[in-house]
Amino acid sequence: MAFAVTSSSALHSSSLSSSIEQTKAAAQFGSFQPLDRPNFRSTAVNFSLRRCSVKPLNAEPKRNDSIVPSAATLFAHAEAVEKVEVEDYEILAEELENASPLQIMDKALDKFGNDIAIAFSGAEDVALIEYAHLTGRPFRVFSLDTGRLNPETYKLFDEVEKRYNIRIEYTFPDATEVQDLVRSKGLFSFYEDGHQECCRVRKVRPLRKALKGLRAWITGQRKDQSPGTRSEIPVVQVDPVFEGMDGGVGSLVKWNPVANVKGNDVWTFLRTMNVPVNSLHAKGYVSIGCEPCTRAVLPGQHEREGRWWWEDAKAKECGLHKGNVKEENLNGHGNSTLHANGTAAAHADIFDARSVVNLSRVGIENLLRLGERKEAWVVVLYAPWCRFCQGMEGSYLELGEKLSGSGVKVAKFRADGEEKAFAQRELQLGSFPTLLFFPKHSTRPIKYPSEKRDVESLLAFVNALQ
Structure with a gap:
C-alpha cells in the first residue's frame, strides 16, 4: 500500500529546541513519487528521497547490491557508492529519554x-497528531480499519481529518482471509479460543503491509498502559517485529513519543489543546479497539482491562506490539519475566497486612472441604506480577480492615505458577x-461476578451473602 497524504502545515523553519541535534543531510535522489500516489495539492510539499539505514543490533549496515550495476553505468565509481547514514538508536533513545513528546x-x-507515519487508532493517539501539527512539519497518518470498529471511532476519524486538513491513510484486512475465518469459526470465535487469530487477520497482517511502505512509524504506547508488556518501552527503537521499506531485520524504526507520559497527563494535554476525542471515553472507555473486544472499565480496574476482558491479564496485546512481550517462565506457566541471564525476576508480594490471612495450598483445600465453618471467608486468588491485582490492593486491604471482627475472614491465595492449574480446576480461576x-x-464457594473492585462494591457483595 502506498501512502499519499501530507498535512497542510508549512515546513518547519527552525528546530524546536537547541537540545535536538540536527541530522546530517542525506544524499538526494530526486523527487519521490509512488506509482499510485495522487497528485499533491498546490500547498503540499514534495520530499526528496533520503536514504537512511536502521542499524540492527550486532549487524553491519545492509547493502543494496541491486543498485550497483545501474549506478555504475551512470556515474563514476566514486560517485556510485551510496552514502549510508547509520544511527545507533539505543544511544539516541538515551539522549531523548528526558525530552518532551513535542x-x-x-x-x-x-x-x-515522508517515510514516517503516525499510527492512529481512534483513541488517545490523537495526541500524537496534535504534537505533529504543533511541530509545523508535514506529517502522515495511517489507521487500520478492521471492519469491526465502533461507530464513534469512525466519527472521530472524520473529525480529525477536518480539523487537521489531512486524509488518513486506511489499510484494510484481506477480504478472503476474513471470509475464511468467519466461515470456518464464526463471527465470535475469539471468545472461545482467544483473540490472537482474529487480530492476526484483521490487524497484524494489514499493519505489516502498511509498514512495508515506510522506514519509521510513530505509536502512542506508554509505559503505564499494560501490565507486563509496556513498562520498558524506549522513546525510539529498532522495531523488533516488523520490516520497513528496505526489508529485513532492522529496516524499520519505531518512535514512542509519549512512552514516559502518564495517562492523566495525556488527557490534560488533550483538554488543554481542545482537540476532538472519541466520545466513548465519556462512557468509561479508556483503551479502545474493536467493538466486540472493547468495553468500559469500572472503578478499581486498570485501563487495559477493557480489552479482551475474558482472557488472562498477561495477554493484553493484539500483536501490533508483539515485541513488548518478554519471554516468561515460572514452573511452565509464564508468570515471571526472565532476565537476560535466564534467571526469573522477583515480584514483591502484595495484599500484605494483618487483616488479610495468607492461605497455603493446604489451607485453601481445607476451606473447600469444610461444610460447616465458624466464620465466612472472602478470598482473592492473585498473582503479585498482575497489574490488575496491584490496582485493587488498596481497596482489598481496606475491606480487610472494615471486616475485622465482623465474623468474616479476609484472605489471599497466590494462584499462579504451580498452583494455577489447581486454581483453574477447583477454584473457578479465570483471570x-x-x-x-x-x-x-456451604461447601461451594461463590465467585464474585462483578469487576467493580472498589471497597463499597466488595462490601456489598459480602454483606449480601452473609
Whole structure:
C-alpha cells in the first residue's frame, strides 16, 4: 500500500529546541513519487528521497547490491557508492529519554520526512497528531480499519481529518482471509479460543503491509498502559517485529513519543489543546479497539482491562506490539519475566497486612472441604506480577480492615505458577484477580461476578451473602 497524504502545515523553519541535534543531510535522489500516489495539492510539499539505514543490533549496515550495476553505468565509481547514514538508536533513545513528546516528535519527523507515519487508532493517539501539527512539519497518518470498529471511532476519524486538513491513510484486512475465518469459526470465535487469530487477520497482517511502505512509524504506547508488556518501552527503537521499506531485520524504526507520559497527563494535554476525542471515553472507555473486544472499565480496574476482558491479564496485546512481550517462565506457566541471564525476576508480594490471612495450598483445600465453618471467608486468588491485582490492593486491604471482627475472614491465595492449574480446576480461576466468598454453611464457594473492585462494591457483595 502506498501512502499519499501530507498535512497542510508549512515546513518547519527552525528546530524546536537547541537540545535536538540536527541530522546530517542525506544524499538526494530526486523527487519521490509512488506509482499510485495522487497528485499533491498546490500547498503540499514534495520530499526528496533520503536514504537512511536502521542499524540492527550486532549487524553491519545492509547493502543494496541491486543498485550497483545501474549506478555504475551512470556515474563514476566514486560517485556510485551510496552514502549510508547509520544511527545507533539505543544511544539516541538515551539522549531523548528526558525530552518532551513535542521534541521527540519533531526529531522523528525531521529525521524521516515522508517515510514516517503516525499510527492512529481512534483513541488517545490523537495526541500524537496534535504534537505533529504543533511541530509545523508535514506529517502522515495511517489507521487500520478492521471492519469491526465502533461507530464513534469512525466519527472521530472524520473529525480529525477536518480539523487537521489531512486524509488518513486506511489499510484494510484481506477480504478472503476474513471470509475464511468467519466461515470456518464464526463471527465470535475469539471468545472461545482467544483473540490472537482474529487480530492476526484483521490487524497484524494489514499493519505489516502498511509498514512495508515506510522506514519509521510513530505509536502512542506508554509505559503505564499494560501490565507486563509496556513498562520498558524506549522513546525510539529498532522495531523488533516488523520490516520497513528496505526489508529485513532492522529496516524499520519505531518512535514512542509519549512512552514516559502518564495517562492523566495525556488527557490534560488533550483538554488543554481542545482537540476532538472519541466520545466513548465519556462512557468509561479508556483503551479502545474493536467493538466486540472493547468495553468500559469500572472503578478499581486498570485501563487495559477493557480489552479482551475474558482472557488472562498477561495477554493484553493484539500483536501490533508483539515485541513488548518478554519471554516468561515460572514452573511452565509464564508468570515471571526472565532476565537476560535466564534467571526469573522477583515480584514483591502484595495484599500484605494483618487483616488479610495468607492461605497455603493446604489451607485453601481445607476451606473447600469444610461444610460447616465458624466464620465466612472472602478470598482473592492473585498473582503479585498482575497489574490488575496491584490496582485493587488498596481497596482489598481496606475491606480487610472494615471486616475485622465482623465474623468474616479476609484472605489471599497466590494462584499462579504451580498452583494455577489447581486454581483453574477447583477454584473457578479465570483471570487474575478472582474473588471467592465461602459462606458458613456451604461447601461451594461463590465467585464474585462483578469487576467493580472498589471497597463499597466488595462490601456489598459480602454483606449480601452473609
